[in-house]
Structure formats: C-alpha cells, structure tokens
Amino acid sequence: MTSPASSSEVKYLIESSEGNTFDVSGAALRQSNTFNAMFLNIGADGPIPFTDYNEATLKKVFEYCEHSVNEENYSGPKHQDDLSKWDLNFFNEMDQKMFIDVINASNFLDIERLTSYCCERIARMLRGKNTQEMIKVITLPTAEELEAKQKVEEKKAAAAKKVAEKAAETAEKTETLEELPVQQLVQTTRNKLTRKYLSFSNE
C-alpha cells in the first residue's frame, strides 16, 4: 500500500503507537520534511512507523496536511489574524492535551507550516504579560516533570532511530533493485506497485 512518491495519487500507510495503520496521501505527507528526508526518493516498504504518536494525533496532523495540500508554498510564519476560518476551527476544536501532542508530532515530522502556527498560538498567550503573569501561564515544571520530560526525549530519539532504520532498510532494498537491468527494474517496480494497490483495494 506504500510506494515511491512519483505519482500524486500515491498513498502511504502510517502506523501509530496503537499499532493501527491508516493511509495518507503522498501530497500531504510531503509536507513533512522528516518524511521527505527519509522516504521521498526511495519509497517505503510496508507501513511507516510513527509509533511515538497515537492515531488521533497523527490523523489530526495529517488532516492539516491534507487541507493545506493546495495552499501556496509555505513562506514563513503568518500572523494569527491572517489564518483562514478553517485553520482557526482546526486549532480551536483541540483541547490542550491534543494541541501539545499535535505540536510534538508536527515538530518530529518537521511540518513547518503547522509547527509555526502552533508556536505563534502559544506566543499569543505570553504577549502583554508581566513576569508573574508569565509564570502563571507557563506553569514552571517541577523536578519530577523535568525528569519525565528527559525520558520522553530519550524515547523520541529511540523512535526517530527506528524510523531511520526503517528508511535505511528500504533504501537497501531499493539499491538492490538499482543493480538490475533497466527493463527488469521497470517491470519489478510495476509488479511491486500493482501488488500494493491490489492489497490496498482488498482492505
């Protein structure tokens, strides 16, 4: 069900922390620089494991990506007042936990537009505040929370490693294909794509 990103119709399978998979269009996924760096040119063999993030979060993130597929290329942060009605609804319907999860996932996937809008949204909470008010807003972490944060960071690093390994593994397979004569390579890729689309329609 996954394939190289040569066609705009390509769908990729994404695996969440629950082990669930769902598909995302190549166009939406290409907004992720992390994806671009790892899979864009080589494709992915099997689901892409973004297993540090739950299904709801990933779906929310890719909902945003799907929506902004046809928007002009990202050209730096936009003022909150310039956001479209859809964008505002997208942010407003999230509770804080989901918002934090979305920022973290967007940051990991390196989706510039979404991360930037999220950051601007947080910055708005800090504007016009004095020190004491800022302390209240940002709820300074306790020592335990700092420790927990470090563990999360470590876990994320491990997840990133896992994704990188997956990319490397796929790359190895692609390299094997590249050693074949051109005609054979075209046929092999075609067969591979056909198999994937067949399995996609069977699901």
Added chain:
Amino acid sequence: MKPTFPLFRLPENVIVQVLQNLHSSQLLIFSLVSSKTKSLVTSLGFRAFTVFINISHEIGVMVHIGTLEHLSSWNLIFRNDSNDQNAEFDITCPISASFQFENKTFQPSTPFNFSNWLDHIRAVFCYNKPLHVFFWPGSERFEMVSLKNAMKNVNCLDISEGITDIQSRKILQNFKDLNELTLRSNPLKDTCEVQKFFIQNFEFIKFHGIYLLDDILLTNSEGVIITRPISQKQFNRFVKHWIRGSNPRLQNMSLSIDITNSVSGDLLLKGIPCDELEEEEQQEICQELSIQSDYMVVVRRNDGTSAVIASNKYENNIHIYFFTFY
C-alpha cells in the same frame, strides 16, 4: 484552551520557535522568569547594538536590538514609588520596571536592583560595549557614586540643558575616561576653564556654550560640533592656524558662522590658498558624508594634509563642515 500552557513540556527547539514570535521587550520579561528562561532567551542570539541611559527624576534604559533593517527597541523605565520627585532615589534597592507608555510594572523572580537589571540586559542581549548616558534635570536625586558603580563602563556622556553647574561638575568628576562628551554650557567657574574640555583626547565633543577662538585651537578631539556661531574673521584665523599645524588630531568639525553684519562670505577664506572642487566631486562628498553644501574648497596644510571646507548658507548663517583627509 486553558489560559495556562506547560511550555516546558515542549522540545527546546519548539520553545525557541515560540520565543522567536515574541517582541524583544516581551523576551526581556520572559528572561526574568527563571535561569532557564534567561538562558533560552540568551540562546536566541539577539544583540543590542546601543544602550542609552536617560537619567532625570527617573531612569530610562533605551535598548536597540537587531540590525538597522530589522530594528526592535524598547525603553525600560525605573521609577521611585515616592510622590516627591526630589526625594532621594536609592538605586541600590530592589526595583521593578515598566516599559514606557505602559503602567504595568514587572520584576524578576529574584528582586533586582538597578545594577542587576543592567547586568541582566547586558547578558541576555549580548551587550559588552560601554554605555551612553544622558543626564537631565531631576537627576540630582540620584547618588552619583551609586550610579557610576551600577553603570560601570560609561564612555559617552551628554549633560543636557537645565542641569545646574554644580550637578554638571559632580557628574564630570564621577564619569571620566570618556570618548564622547556633550555639554550645553561651561559648568566650570572660570570661563577660560572650558579649555579643560577642549584639550582632552575625546573622539567627539559637542559644545553649545560660549567659547573663544583660542579654545578651538586647543581642541584635541577627532570630531567637534560647536553650535554658537563665530565670526568669519575668527574662522579665517582658525584655518590659517590649522594650515600651520594646529589641531593635529582633528578629523571633522561642524560649526556655524554669523554673517549678519557682512554682505557675503568672502572674508571666510581671505588670504587662504584653496582650490574649488568640481561640481561632481562636491556632489560625491555631499552624498558620502550626508551633508548639504553650496560651495566646497580644498585647503592644504604645510605637512601635506588636505581638508575640505564645505559651506551651506542659510538666513544669516553659513554652516561649515570641515573634514580632513589624512
């Protein structure tokens, strides 16, 4: 969403991106929250390129950050709670601050005195140059030694109009090692003592008071602005002295000449060998030095150094720019 937000649960690169959305004044406040927030703001690498301190009955710290293309600035005000503007203002005590045109005060988690505030601003906005300080009427309420200790390194001093001579003398006694000095008048008891300022090796001196030709001839500063007009005859004598070797450090000087009792400016360069510059050269110099001039000549002194004298006539004055080329 809740009015609170657990910012530090986010990865550091995201926190940095959040901070990049804030104005530098807001970043200052954020940096006061904790040592962690201070180091985060410092890590953004925003650099102050000037810090001006205005001392009147209150203290204003004006900070310009960034580059001329992307300038951000703010004026931090330190006020005394006392209603009496003449009551002593002890800057060694903890003090809160506010931004100009905002009544909302703020202070760090650990109370700061004025010196701590300056150290904090210097550290967070990577400013290690000396300060430029302006004294205004009302500054009498501050104890000068405390001010000096708090500001440490001051190299530009501007004593404004309305400051008493006694206060000016007190300021000058405490702030030495200056590169630039601006005086509205001679605060010293004897008129001829003004030479004490002209004779110093400043980079720049600006003087608005009364002076004599002899005072200018003693000038050791590289740059001089004198605002009281002199006569054409006096300027003519100055140039003749310069040709013979006076004011060897002088690089540029701006002054005005009163021509009320004269039909033209012919007396200015009488008896001085000089060459008029071509129109194109004049335009080039005007553009380069951002000046206006309707007449420009080159004079040369005996050691070979040349200087441009650019003049611009308006009403009863001729404004003179004198630039040397070493």
